[in-house]
Amino acid sequence: VIKAAIFDLDDTLYDQDNYYYAVCSGFASRYNFNADELMQHYRRLKGKTQDIFGDVLKAIDKYSAERQEDFFKEYSTVNTNLELFSDAKELVSWLKEKKIRTGIITNGVPEVQKNKIKALKAEEQFDSIVYGRNWGKEMEKPHPKPFLQIMEELECSSEEIIFVGDTLETDIQGAINAGIKKNFLLDRNDRYGQLNDIKIISTLTEMKQFFEI
Numbered sequence: 001v002i003k004a005a006i007f008d009l010d011d012t013l014y015d016q017d018n019y020y021y022a023v024c025s026g027f028a029s030r031y032n033f034n035a036d037e038l039m040q041h042y043r044r045l046k047g048k049t050q051d052i053f054g055d056v057l058k059a060i061d062k063y064s065a066e067r068q069e070d071f072f073k074e075y076s077t078v079n080t081n082l083e084l085f086s087d088a089k090e091l092v093s094w095l096k097e098k099k100i101r102t103g104i105i106t107n108g109v110p111e112v113q114k115n116k117i118k119a120l121k122a123e124e125q126f127d128s129i130v131y132g133r134n135w136g137k138e139m140e141k142p143h144p145k146p147f148l149q150i151m152e153e154l155e156c157s158s159e160e161i162i163f164v165g166d167t168l169e170t171d172i173q174g175a176i177n178a179g180i181k182k183n184f185l186l187d188r189n190d191r192y193g194q195l196n197d198i199k200i201i202s203t204l205t206e207m208k209q210f211f212e213i
């Protein structure tokens with residue numbers, strides 16, 4: 001019997017670009033920059049750099065160490081409201097009706113991730129939230145530690161939970177490392193295609209069928 005559903009946060013439960021947009025808007029308004037322009041460069045550079053804020057500033061020819069720091073500060077403190085993806089919202093309320101517990105495991109700077117959680121009002125909607133980096137960067141997903149932590153908090157074993165995430169190397173590998181067999185790769189935009197031995201879904205709505213066993 002499945003007792004809990006665990007989710008990755010960024011791009012699994014909500015669209016991370018919406019958070020970045022709020023960050024770019026807040027930052028741009030203080031410097032009189034164009035938020036859409038910042039966002040365009042962000043979209044082009046994301047995943048390709050270790051210093052997204054520095055590189056976006058360089059792209060608009062406005063780089064300084066101080067501005068880069070200030071951009072990051074906006075990233076960890078921006079005050080905004082975000083919505084879960086509509087399929088996530090629907091699944092979470094369905095799980096609540098079914099009395100299935102819910103949790104989130106997220107990587108990244110805890111201060112930033114907590115600010116996203118606040119923007120989503122996710123504390124009220126999920127039973128447990130685990131920040132992998134609380135134990136150091138090397139203990140983030142795919143390390144089993146955050147998975148074992150959330151299983152303890154939700155009082156269930158690896159057989160009693162379902163895990164969903166959108167990144168193979170961290171989310172799915174982490175679930176496998178923690179002994180969670182019911183793990184699903186959420187591939188909303190068909191980024192991965194077919195993968196051997198990996199269960200792929202394209203929307204969270206598809207999850208419902210896996211709880212009724």
Ligand SMILES: [Mg+2]
Nearest residue numbers: 008010011166
């Ligand atoms: Mg993600």
